[in-house]
Amino acid sequence: MSEVAVVGVxxxxxxxxxxxxxxxxxxxxxxxxxxxxxxxQPQDMDGSIICSAPEYDKQRSPAGAIAEYLGLNPxxxxxxxxxxxxxxxxxxxxxxxxxxxxHDLVAVIGFxxxxxLSSTEVQERMxxxxxxxxxxxxxxxxxxxxxxxxxxxxxxxGTTEEQLAKIKVKSGKYSVLNHKAIFQREVSLEEILNSRVxxxxxxxxxxxxxxxxxxxxILASAEKARKITDTPVWIRxxxxxxxxxxxxxxxxxxxxxxxxEAARQAYKMAGIEPxxxxxxxxxDCFTIAELMAYENLGFCKPGxxxxxxxECQTYIDGDIPVNIDGGLLGKGHxxxxxxxxxxxxxxxxxxxxxxxxQVKGAEIGLVHNIGGVGLYGNVIIFSR
Amino acid sequence: xxxxxxGKISYTSxxxxxxxxxxxxxxxxxxxxxxxxxxxxxxxxMDCSNCLSVDRMNWREINNEWTLITYTTAHFAPxxxxxxxxxxxxxxESAEGLKLFARLSKDVSEDQVKxxxxxxxxxxxxxxxxxxxxFKPLGE
Numbered sequence: 100m101s102e103v104a105v106v107g108v109x110x111x112x113x114x115x116x117x118x119x120x121x122x123x124x125x126x127x128x129x130x131x132x133x134x135x136x137x138x139x140q141p142q143d144m145d146g147s148i149i150c151s152a153p154e155y156d157k158q159r160s161p162a163g164a165i166a167e168y169l170g171l172n173p174x175x176x177x178x179x180x181x182x183x184x185x186x187x188x189x190x191x192x193x194x195x196x197x198x199x200x201x202h203d204l205v206a207v208i209g210f211x212x213x214x215x216l217s218s219t220e221v222q223e224r225m226x227x228x229x230x231x232x233x234x235x236x237x238x239x240x241x242x243x244x245x246x247x248x249x250x251x252x253x254x255x256x257g258t259t260e261e262q263l264a265k266i267k268v269k270s271g272k273y274s275v276l277n278h279k280a281i282f283q284r285e286v287s288l289e290e291i292l293n294s295r296v297x298x299x300x301x302x303x304x305x306x307x308x309x310x311x312x313x314x315x316x317i318l319a320s321a322e323k324a325r326k327i328t329d330t331p332v333w334i335r336x337x338x339x340x341x342x343x344x345x346x347x348x349x350x351x352x353x354x355x356x357x358x359x360e361a362a363r364q365a366y367k368m369a370g371i372e373p374x375x376x377x378x379x380x381x382x383d384c385f386t387i388a389e390l391m392a393y394e395n396l397g398f399c400k401p402g403x404x405x406x407x408x409x410e411c412q413t414y415i416d417g418d419i420p421v422n423i424d425g426g427l428l429g430k431g432h433x434x435x436x437x438x439x440x441x442x443x444x445x446x447x448x449x450x451x452x453x454x455x456x457q458v459k460g461a462e463i464g465l466v467h468n469i470g471g472v473g474l475y476g477n478v479i480i481f482s483r
Numbered sequence: 484x485x486x487x488x489x490g491k492i493s494y495t496s497x498x499x500x501x502x503x504x505x506x507x508x509x510x511x512x513x514x515x516x517x518x519x520x521x522x523x524x525x526x527x528x529m530d531c532s533n534c535l536s537v538d539r540m541n542w543r544e545i546n547n548e549w550t551l552i553t554y555t556t557a558h559f560a561p562x563x564x565x566x567x568x569x570x571x572x573x574x575x576e577s578a579e580g581l582k583l584f585a586r587l588s589k590d591v592s593e594d595q596v597k598x599x600x601x602x603x604x605x606x607x608x609x610x611x612x613x614x615x616x617x618f619k620p621l622g623e
Binding site for chain 2: 219222223225226227231232233234235236237238239240242243246247248249250251254295296297298299300301345346347348352
């Protein structure tokens with residue numbers, strides 16, 4: 100059966116308020132991906148998958164509106180949602196569609212225009228992100244959910260607030276080199292540690308920010324990919340898993356079980372081990388999330404994430420460079436676009452097109468994209 | 484209807500376990516136990532995911548001794564909870580192995596909180612006529 104490759108990637112800048120419509124936002128990412136795929140045309144696509152978190156959308160069934168605007172009619176289009184992991188779920192579905200032989204060329208377009216809503220409306224939606232029957236009635240938010248993990252991790256392993264802050268220091272160092280990132284300033288350790296408390300022990304700079312943005316990944320069958328480009332990037336392994344929505348029912352509060360399981364599947368399918376990964380993009384919606392990702396992906400043992408960042412092993416010249424584009428902490432997090440942005444970065448790294456952010460000689464790359472507080476986990480492994 | 488009385492802000496009104504609120508108003512914190520496979524559920528549910536029986540649950544009081552596993556102090560809140568900040572959110576495990584997410588009472592100051600401390604779950608009537616439960620230190 101045919102292998103599946105990424106043949107084109109595109110992404111808008113991630114900004115606080117994009118000032119354009121969701122259709123225009125998606126057009127920019129789609130156009131860039133077409134150009135990147137040696138000037139493919141909209142009508143070359145066999146189908147499209149549009150990904151976002153619908154609670155931030157005003158448009159009902161956005162796939163229809165976006166497919167029309169992008170010139171993708173009459174080819175099939177539909178919507179995929181897994182909150183912050185929506186667009187890697189789109190990639191997983193596209194992989195299945197291509198692998199089955201149903202389609203040869205599929206565009207996965209992820210977007211979010213979070214500025215579409217007022218901050219009051221965003222706050223209201225945030226309140227319904229937990230289990231609405233038993234947990235939301237207490238006032239649980241995303242930062243508080245991850246803070247519960249952070250506290251448990253600190254208790255069990257002695258992880259410190261300073262170690263978490265060092266993850267944000269790294270992020271700032273790289274996001275200033277990424278012109279598409281929202282955060283264009285380096286932050287000092289002191290500034291991070293002294294920033295206001297959001298959900299203790301997490302502070303302002305431990306949290307990523309909402310953003311507007313879109314991403315596009317074009318996937319192709321092997322036969323098609325070889326006709327389109329000399330530099331396809333292949334999907335070698337995919338893993339996907341879920342965990343409880345309820346905080347109380349999470350069997351593990353010092354790591355994300357959905358990430359551990361998704362990683363196990365992806366490594367097995369790719370036939371590689373964690374040490375074989377040359378560059379990784381992980382879902383650092385909060386600093387603690389990146390630290391747990393180090394451990395859940397096997398880049399270090401459980402409890403040694405703090406040591407890994409202290410030794411700078413996840414910097415560009417370290418043992419395992421992580422989030423060399425700034426990550427969510429530096430780029431901003433337009434929910435539905437984030438997974439596609441991570442895939443884009445890995446594809447550029449593996450093609451040697453990452454410019455100032457290039458990890459030398461990277462051959463195997465990994466994407467770790469999480470939806471909710473460890474609710475949905477996707478891990479995808481790529482190689483040249 | 485009936486369950487909308489649970490929580491300061493409630494998003495659910497209709498459920499098979501609405502009697503939970505009636506018990507809570509009488510000061511009782513109730514779990515359900517499947518008559519078929521004996522599995523205990525807290526928060527309660529009427530559908531057993533273990534043996535797939537439906538509506539074959541008995542109500543039973545929980546063993547009200549809990550151990551604090553983790554907590555956070557929220558300084559930002561979703562809509563409707565802004566006036567409460569800062570407030571502590573916690574996960575605790577019961578002697579029976581049940582786990583629950585709830586607030587830690589404002590009677591406890593943050594510097595008194597230690598992971599591993601013993602807690603009990605207590606019903607709290609709110610000024611707006613609603614009811615909720617919260618963790619308090621055991622022995623108080």
